[in-house]
Amino acid sequence: MQVFHIRYRNTQGTLMRILTAATRRGIELPYVQAEPAGHAHEVTLLLEVNAKQVGQLFRDWYAVVDVTDARAGSMKDFEQYTAWAMPHPPASAGVQANSAAASA
Structure with missing residues (x-):
């Protein structure tokens, strides 16, 4: 698996052209995250590719x-x-587990 970071100007269809480059080769996209990055945008892709496909x-x-x-x-x-970016349980979930263990 390789991680790719692509910065782009957010114009109509740019993200789809980036993703299409991978999907037209039959490469699965197990992880895609697009987010603003300053005045541009950045998409992070996780792909299983060989050296030829990278080029x-x-x-x-x-x-x-x-x-x-x-x-x-x-x-x-x-x-x-x-x-770091994955959702975490609410802080109260840990408190409830501790109080249940303390009262048992």
């Missing part, structure tokens, strides 16, 4: 006029980010 994807992404940067990241950074 093809970069070529396609840079061919999109509104893509300003595309880079590959490490799984280590991705795992740290997703652990």
